[in-house]
Amino acid sequence: MAAPAPFDAFRYAHAHRNEVVWLSQNTNHLVPPDVIRPAVEAALRERRYEGYPLGSGEPELLELVARDLGRPGLVPFLTSGGTESLYMITRALLSAGDEVVASDPSYLIIHRFVELCGARTRNLDIYAPPYRLTADRVQEAIGPATKMILLIDPLNPLGSGYPREEVRAIAEIAHDRHLTLLNDVTYRDFSEGHTLAAEFAPEETITVWSVSKNCGLAGLRLGGLLAPPERVKELARFNTNDLGVNILAQVAAIEGLRTKARWIGGVVAQTRANGARIRDVVASVPGTRLLVFPSRANMMAIDVAATGVGPEAIQREMLERHGVFLRAGNYLSKAHGTQFVRVSFSNPPGDIERFAEAFPAALASLRPVTAAA
């Protein structure tokens, strides 16, 4: 008899998408719907989907992105999500044998793109305070094959962020050593006082931005990069969107960025309050602990190693039994993936209450039975 198919959490969650609480992909469910919906509905009524968009992107959107990031002289470029920019950058700039200084945990999709080029990441273990890279460790890790430094700030999955002076120091290393600094700022709007590395090393830095998380548009797939014009030309050789990126996504992003100042404070405040509620829940469950609090993004990693229960078992129990989707750590760390789960929380408070009920119950039912005292 054939072995049963392994449990596919995403297939399960999408099949039950209206019952499931999505705490699994750092998506943002707090942007007021009346911000985005009317603009997209108007574009649908106009049947803008029938024609190709302007290949270079809606001029208003490009202007809004440039203003949002606020680095004069640097040029925004649109792709289908920040993910595609990450792919283009690695493809265009890395060859076999090259090295990229990165971290573990990290957003490992980028590492996979590096490996597709025949290059490799040098993963600095950051599963200990301060739970992020430091300029000293980056400096030490640079060797003759190093071409790039990957600076994800704030960092998925830990929620750690970089103080301004550390960003400056890492940017100066990139400048002095003639390395590309790939600064992924997908979660920037959740981080108070965030610093762009491009401020200190505009020539060496390629900034990858996204409207998936700040504007709550993950499903529309729009993001991009920001770099000096010559750099953009070099990277654009690998552009697959000659015919433009999704017009409905562009319309939505224009509306999101145009109005962001009005509602982002409320989104961040609710996200922070949710983070505090999750901290209290985690504190009540023996053997579990948060690595970084408060998160500078909209996710946190919960270490579960001392429970004796594996993250994948927790993910499955939470999803199947309680309808709460969080993520097992193996997706985000080669070295520590068996030690943590990640939970994201830009969600209505009711979703967080579902987590609050489910997490202690799931751990209680999964915990190995120990000998009676």
Ligand SMILES: Cc1ncc(COP(=O)(O)O)c(C=O)c1O
């Ligand atoms: C660090 C980081 N970069 C990039 C992305 C992808 O963003 P996008 O939806 O714009 O492709 C994510 C998504 O979770 C992420 O965590």
